[in-house]
Every structure is written in C-alpha cells, then in structure tokens.
Amino acid sequence: xxxxxxxxxxxxxxxxxxxxxxxxxxxxxxxxxxxxxxxxxxxxxxxxxxxxxxxxxxxxxxxxxxxxxxxxxxxxxxxxxxxxxxxxxxxxxxxxxxxxxxxxxxxxxxxxxxxxxxxxxxxxxxxxxxxxxxxxxxxxxxxxxxxxxxxxxxxxxxxxxxxxxxxxxxxxxxxxxxxxxxxxxxxxxxxxxxxxxxxxxxxxxxxxxxxxxxxxxxxxxxxxxxxxxxxxxxxxxxxxxxxxxxxxxxxxxxxxxxxxxxxxxxxxxxxxxxxxxxxxxxxxxxxxxxxxxxxxxxxxxxxxxxxxxxxxxxxxxxxxxxxxxxxxxxxxxxxxxxxxxxxxxxxxxxxxxxxxxxxxxxxxxxxxxxxxxxxxxxxxxxxxxxxxxxxxxxxxxxxxxxxxxxx
Amino acid sequence: xxxxxxxxxxxxxxxxxxxxxxxxxxxxxxxxxxxxxxxxxxxxxxxxxxxxxxxxxxxxxxxxxxxxxxxxxxxxxxxxxxxxxxxxxxxxxxxxxxxxxxxxxxxxxxxxxxxxxxxxxxxxxxxxxxxxxxxxxxxxxxxxxxxxxxxxxxxxxxxxxxxxxxxxxxxxxxxxxxxxxxxxxxxxxxxxxxxxxxxxxxxxxxxxxxxxxxxxxxxxxxxxxxxxxxxxxxxxxxxxxxxxxxxxxxxxxxxxxxxxx
Numbered sequence: 001x002x003x004x005x006x007x008x009x010x011x012x013x014x015x016x017x018x019x020x021x022x023x024x025x026x027x028x029x030x031x032x033x034x035x036x037x038x039x040x041x042x043x044x045x046x047x048x049x050x051x052x053x054x055x056x057x058x059x060x061x062x063x064x065x066x067x068x069x070x071x072x073x074x075x076x077x078x079x080x081x082x083x084x085x086x087x088x089x090x091x092x093x094x095x096x097x098x099x100x101x102x103x104x105x106x107x108x109x110x111x112x113x114x115x116x117x118x119x120x121x122x123x124x125x126x127x128x129x130x131x132x133x134x135x136x137x138x139x140x141x142x143x144x145x146x147x148x149x150x151x152x153x154x155x156x157x158x159x160x161x162x163x164x165x166x167x168x169x170x171x172x173x174x175x176x177x178x179x180x181x182x183x184x185x186x187x188x189x190x191x192x193x194x195x196x197x198x199x200x201x202x203x204x205x206x207x208x209x210x211x212x213x214x215x216x217x218x219x220x221x222x223x224x225x226x227x228x229x230x231x232x233x234x235x236x237x238x239x240x241x242x243x244x245x246x247x248x249x250x251x252x253x254x255x256x257x258x259x260x261x262x263x264x265x266x267x268x269x270x271x272x273x274x275x276x277x278x279x280x281x282x283x284x285x286x287x288x289x290x291x292x293x294x295x296x297x298x299x300x301x302x303x304x305x306x307x308x309x310x311x312x313x314x315x316x317x318x319x320x321x322x323x324x325x326x327x328x329x330x331x332x333x334x335x336x337x338x339x340x341x342x343x344x345x346x347x348x349x350x351x352x353x354x355x356x357x358x359x360x361x362x363x364x365x366x367x368x369x370x371x372x373x374x375x376x377x378x379x380x381x382x383x384x385x386x387x388x389x390x391x392x393x394x395x396x397x398x399x400x401x402x403x404x405x406x407x
Numbered sequence: 408x409x410x411x412x413x414x415x416x417x418x419x420x421x422x423x424x425x426x427x428x429x430x431x432x433x434x435x436x437x438x439x440x441x442x443x444x445x446x447x448x449x450x451x452x453x454x455x456x457x458x459x460x461x462x463x464x465x466x467x468x469x470x471x472x473x474x475x476x477x478x479x480x481x482x483x484x485x486x487x488x489x490x491x492x493x494x495x496x497x498x499x500x501x502x503x504x505x506x507x508x509x510x511x512x513x514x515x516x517x518x519x520x521x522x523x524x525x526x527x528x529x530x531x532x533x534x535x536x537x538x539x540x541x542x543x544x545x546x547x548x549x550x551x552x553x554x555x556x557x558x559x560x561x562x563x564x565x566x567x568x569x570x571x572x573x574x575x576x577x578x579x580x581x582x583x584x585x586x587x588x589x590x591x592x593x594x595x596x597x598x599x600x601x602x603x604x605x606x607x608x609x610x611x612x613x614x615x616x617x618x619x620x621x622x623x624x625x626x627x628x629x630x631x632x633x634x635x636x637x638x639x640x641x642x643x644x645x646x647x648x649x650x651x652x653x654x655x656x657x658x659x660x661x662x663x664x665x666x667x668x
Contacts, residue, residue: 037666079479079549082633089633090640233666241659248652255648259641260451263552271553271630281590398667 026236028211034232035239036221038397042116043219043239044246045109050207051247052102057200059095060144063088067147069193071186074149075273093262099141100265101254103288106134110316115340117328118220124320126213131316133206138289138313140199143192145286150270155283157184157192163296166303183276223397224328231397282357290354291347295373297358298366308370315377322377324385332391335384339376346372439588441559447624452642454635455628457489462607463625464488466618470599471547474539476527479548480629483521487632488625495521502526540582542595551627558627564588565619568598 005013016022026032029047066085068077081088110130113119119127146157161178165171180187221227233239257264265287269280285293296309315322330337350369356362447456464485467477482499486492502519504526509515519526527546529535536543551557564586570576571585575592579585583593600618607613628634 083479083484089637093637237662238666241655241662245652245655245659248648248655251648252645252652255641255644259637259644262637268553268555268557271549 028215029240030236031234033215033235034229035219035235036227036397037231037233037238038221038223038227039219039239039242040222041242041246042108042112043221044243044250045105045112047239047243048105048247048250049102049109052098052105053200053203053207056095056098056102057204059091059098060197060200062091063095064197067193069147069190071149071189071274074147074189078148090258093258097254097258097262097265099144100286100288101250101257102137103141105250106137107288110134111344114343115330116220116222117224117323117325117330119316119320120323120326120328121320122217123213123220126210126217127320128317129206129210129213131313133203133210135313136199136203136206140196140203141286141288143196143199145270146189146192147196148270149189149274151272151274151278151280152267152270152283154184154274154276155280156285157188159283160285161188163302163306163309166306168303220328221397222329222331223394224332225393225397227397284355287351287355290352291350292354294350294354294362294366295370297354298363298370308374312370312373315374319377319381322381324382325388325390326385327390327393332393333384333388334391335388339380339384343373343376346376439563441556441563441588443556443559444562444620444623446558446627448627448634452638454638455488455624458609459621459624460488460628461490462609462611462618463621463623463628465605465607466600466622467547467625469605471622472525472528474528474535474544474596476529476544476546477525477548477629478527478546479524481522481524482519484632488628492521499523505530539595544596547626547629549630551623551630553630557630558623560588561626562619562623564594565600565622566615 012022023032063081066077066081066088068074078092081092083089085091113127113130142156142160146153161175161184164178165175167174176182178188179185180191218227218232267284267286284290292309292312295312296305299305299308325333325336327333330340346369349365350373353362353366353369358366447453447459467475482495482502485495485498490498499519499521502523502525503516504519504523505514506517507514529538532543551561554560567586567588568584569587571579571592575585579593583595584597585592586594600615602615603613604618605613611617631637
C-alpha cells in the first residue's frame with residue numbers, strides 16, 4: 001500500500017519475478033551487456049545480420065501465404081504475387097534482394113572476424129556457431145532460389161544436387177533420394193519449400209547460441225586485447241544508438257537496390273519458366289555462391305572439386321588452431337595484415353571467375369585463386385604465426401598504442 | 408579510426424565489385440552490342456508514357472498476338488495504360504473464351520470479360536509448334552525481364568532483320584530468317600514490322616523504329632506493371648530512411664559525447 005511505485009511498475013515487477021524475460025533481453029543486448037568502448041563500425045554487421053534475418057522471415061512468411069509449391073503453379077503464383085497481391089512486388093523484391101544483402105552483411109561480418117582475430121581463444125565456439133549459421137544460410141538460400149521455378153531455379157537445383165553423385169559407390173542413390181524421384185521434380189520442389197520454411201528458424205536457434213557464446217568472453221575489439229571493466233560501456237544506449245545509425249546507412253543501400261535495381265542481382269533466365277527439356281547456355285548460381293562455384297569448377301575431377309568446395313568452408317572450423325599467433329588483431333600483425341587483404345582480393349577474384357565460363361583466363365585464375373585460398377589457411381596462417389614479429393600491444397584499449405611508427 | 412575508414416572503404420569496394428562480378432550480362436558470351444535506347448522509365452522517377460503504351464498495345468494486338476501469348480495480362484490490367492472501364496469491357500467482349508462446361512458437360516464459348524486473361528492464340532504448345540514449323544513463339548508477358556538488357560534487346564531484335572553476311576547466307580535453314588541480334592542469328596520469326604503497317608489513332612507516324620519502340624514499351628509495362636508504384640514508394644521510403652539516418656547520427660553523437668575513445 002505504502003509503495004511509491006505506480007501500478008505499471010508493480011505489474012512489471014510481478015511479471016519479472018515469474019519470468020525475467022525483460023532483464024534477460026537487457027542482459028543480452030541491452031544496458032547490462034558491457035561492450036568494449038572502442039568497437040568500430042565493423043562491429044555493426046552482427047546486429048545488421050540479425051536485422052536481415054528478421055526481414056527475411058517476415059517477408060518470407062507473407063510470401064508463403066500466396067505461393068504455391070507445385071511445379072505447375074509455382075512460377076504463376078510468383079507472378080500473381082508480383083501483379084495481384086497487395087504490395088506483393090515489394091515483399092518479393094525485399095525478400096529476393098534481402099538474401100543478397102544478408103550475405104553481404106554476413107561476409108563482411110566474417111572478414112571482420114578474420115581481420116581482428118575474433119575466432120581465437122576463448123571465442124572458438126562462438127566462431128563455430130557462426131560457420132554453422134553460414135552453412136544453414138547457404139542451404140536456405142539455395143533452396144529458396146529454387147522456389148520460383150524459373151530456368152535457373154530448375155537447372156541450379158539440378159547442378160547442385162548432382163554434386164552428391166560424386167560420392168563414390170552410393171552417390172547416385174543419394175541423389176535420387178534427395179530428389180524424391182529420378183530428376184528434379186515436384187517432390188524436390190515440395191521438400192525444398194518445407195526445408196526453406198524450416199531452416200530460418202533453425203538459424204534463429206543458432207543465432208541465440210551465437211549470442212550466448214558471445215556473452216561468455218564478451219565482444220572482441222579492434223585492438224584484440226582484453227578490455228578492462230573500466231574500458232567497457234553498456235551496449236544500450238551506446239551501441240544501440242551506434243547500430244541504429246549504421247542500420248540507416250545500410251537501409252539506404254538496400255532500399256536503393258530494392259526500389260531501383262530489383263533485378264540487377266538476379267539472372268534474367270529465372271523469368272523463363274522451368275523447362276527440363278531446355279538447358280540454359282550458361283548455368284550460374286547466385287552471386288554469393290560464385291567463389292565456391294569457381295573452386296568447384298577449378299578441378300577437372302568432380303569428386304575433388306566437390307571436396308574442395310565443401311572444404312573451403314569447413315576449413316574455417318579449424319583456423320583457431322591453424323593460426324599459431326596469439327595476437328588477435330591484424331593491426332599489430334604486419335605480415336598477416338597484408339595476407340588478409342590478399343585473401344580478400346583472392347575471394348573477389350574467385351567471385352568474378354565463378355560468373356565466367358571455366359576456360360581460358362577465368363579457369364587459370366580459378367586455379368590460382370583456389371590454390372591461394374587453401375595455401376593461406378593451411379600453410380601461411382601457421383607459419384606466419386611463428387616467424388612474424390608483432391608490433392607492441394597497448395596495455396589497455398584506452399592507452400593509445402605506444403607510439404605510432406613514423407610514416 | 409583511420410584504419411576503420413580504410414577498411415570500410417575496402418569492404419564497400421568488395422561489395423560493389425561482387426555486385427558487378429555477379430552481373431549475368433557478362434555470362435552471355437559473345438553478346439551482340441545492343442544499341443541503347445532512351446526509355447520513358449529511365450531515371451530515378453521515370454515512368455510510362457500512356458500514349459506510347461496504347462500504341463504498343465495496338466502493335467501487340469494487330470501484329471504480335473497472331474502468334475504470341477501475353478498470359479499474365481488480364482483485360483482489366485489495361486485500365487492501367489489509360490483505357491476506361493467501358494473501353495476495357497468493350498475490348499474484352501471482342502474476344503471469345505472457351506469455358507468448361509455447360510449443363511451437358513460440353514465446352515462452350517462466351518465473350519471475354521475484363522477479369523479474363525488475354526486469350527493465348529494457341530490452345531496448347533503442340534498446336535503452336537505445328538503452326539510455326541516446329542518453333543514455339545514464346546509468351547511475351549515477361550520478355551523484357553527474361554533477357555539481359557531486356558528492353559534494348561527486344562527493340563534491337565525486332566529491327567535486327569537484314570540480309571545475311573555472305574558467309575552465312577548458305578547456312579540459313581528453310582523457314583528461318585537471319586537476325587543480327589538473335590542468339591545464333593537464325594530466328595523462326597520473319598520480320599514483322601514494316602513502315603505504315605498500322606495506323607496509329609493519335610497520328611504518330613508508324614515508322615519501323617517507332618513501332619518497335621512502342622511495342623517494347625508496352626511489353627516492359629506488361630513485364631513490370633508496378634514499376635511506377637515501385638519508384639514512387641521508393642522515393643518516400645528513401646526520404647524517410649535518410650531523415651532517420653541523420654537523426655540517428657546526431658543521437659549517436661550526443662549519446663557518445665561523454666565517452667573518450
């Protein structure tokens with residue numbers, strides 16, 4: 001009776017005692033999560049990825065309400081969405097381009113981790129969960145691209161599922177099992193739709209674990225050294241405000257593409273209905289798969305190509321141990337820093353190669369690029385850690401680096 | 408901070424390069440140089456020219472529709488290119504739709520209504536092929552989005568008929584025609600547009616170029632009917648986002664004012 005709290009606050013306290021979900025969120029991404037104060041804008045891409053996941057799920061659920069997963073109706077139902085469903089064109093363009101922007105954000109997020117050594121102890125499990133999210137995203141994106149049932153949908157699905165035929169002995173049986181028939185057909189489309197709807201929620205689960213694993217050691221930071229408690233600030237309002245600004249900048253780019261170049265990232269052939277009797281001249285995956293496609297096609301042997309393609313992602317699981325340097329941030333690693341940028345260029349080159357026919361210069365570049373990719377992780381990463389002399393580390397993230405070398 | 412900005416620029420560059428590396432246009436191999444046209448929908452707010460769309464529809468109706476379907480367009484959609492409800496009703500009533508079924512289980516014909524899709528010239532694919540020497544005239548509803556640089560491609564293809572070069576003259580198969588833009592240069596469709604083939608009701612001289620341009624514009628509307636709505640929504644969304652971003656920037660500066668970093 002004599003409490004001076006209002007009824008709203010009392011109701012809140014009553015609920016919190018029974019289910020402390022608000023304080024749980026506050027501890028996760030709110031005022032009770034202390035983050036290093038020196039995080040630069042590259043640390044924005046984690047929350048941007050979370051934002052895009054929500055955009056994809058929301059637009060996806062709304063699209064699902066008007067989509068028909070059947071080989072005879074899928075293409076028509078997408079056109080129906082584009083023409084007759086209220087704002088259907090907006091939902092579809094946001095969803096289709098959202099996949100591209102989700103990947104852009106996640107790739108930058110991953111390269112940030114590579115640059116600042118965010119995969120190193122004690123963040124290995126956090127890093128693993130990130131790779132698992134990437135793999136789930138790739139599976140989801142691949143199956144989502146099949147759903148409009150255009151020419152690239154059909155032939156992309158045929159090419160990618162056929163990769164499993166490279167498995168010795170049981171390869172062909174596995175492919176038949178994946179298809180649910182003897183070719184990509186209605187059973188394939190149905191199961192891809194079911195899985196395309198399921199996997200995003202698996203991603204949500206993996207993201208929860210990813211954030212949980214983040215909170216055990218806390219965020220890495222651009223110096224890579226441990227942030228002392230006095231060098232940390234509450235995530236809210238500091239990083240919520242910073243991320244809100246970053247989100248605005250990101251949305252400007254995303255919306256520019258959605259509203260003015262909605263088909264620039266897609267392939268024109270996917271506006272031709274799927275036709276099992278007519279193979280497109282040049283089957284290419286979506287741009288975010290191109291580097292892996294280039295690795296796949298860099299080798300004449302199908303099995304080795306498939307193994308290399310999967311290895312190019314799986315290798316990320318072991319880089320916490322392949323990297324023998326205990327210095328996290330490339331800022332203090334003069335040799336690694338150069339190698340990082342070469343790796344980035346390598347990935348851009350592979351992306352370009354993936355869009356070309358595998359012959360002549362693109363093939364040579366694919367081979368050099370594939371070699372360098374694995375050479376970087378398997379040889380250079382361990383060796384550089386031993387021979388490199390790191391620059392002196394600051395004692396705390398508040399102290400400016402001892403003295404900047406004269407430039 | 409300096410490092411942050413350089414790497415940010417690099418990341419942006421990475422994104423942009425990936426964007427263009429992914430452009431499927433390069434994948435087309437030895438693509439023909441398409442002569443770029445100025446289109447009414449070029450530019451940030453460029454939309455459609457209703458007069459041009461109606462002229463284009465006239466070309467479709469009097470020329471293309473003999474062989475090509477426009478399966479995703481219903482008569483009611485034509486109100487969007489400037490026809491009145493009554494005009495659309497009248498136009499639809501001139502077409503016949505085969506419907507299943509009367510009380511005896513037989514197919515019967517009825518006049519089309521605005522809710523009907525424009526009927527395809529052929530009842531099925533086999534019939535279409537049999538009528539065209541084995542070739543299937545593709546549906547045109549999405550044609551300008553189903554080819555790289557679609558509008559320029561369609562325009563140039565329509566005008567791409569000429570005498571074959573000496574080294575190809577022998578290779579042209581019977582029933583095929585030389586076209587400088589079509590992949591492989593042999594196309595089953597003969598040249599369709601000739602000067603003054605149609606008489607435009609608005610008095611525009613019906614040159615080959617004019618007709619090709621008008622019908623391409625019409626087909627681009629058919630492929631992307633929400634183009635104007637998209638751009639108008641886009642401007643509002645972008646302005647809103649811009650104001651949000653500016654406010655967020657100053658909010659961030661203010662919140663961070665007490666942090667030394």
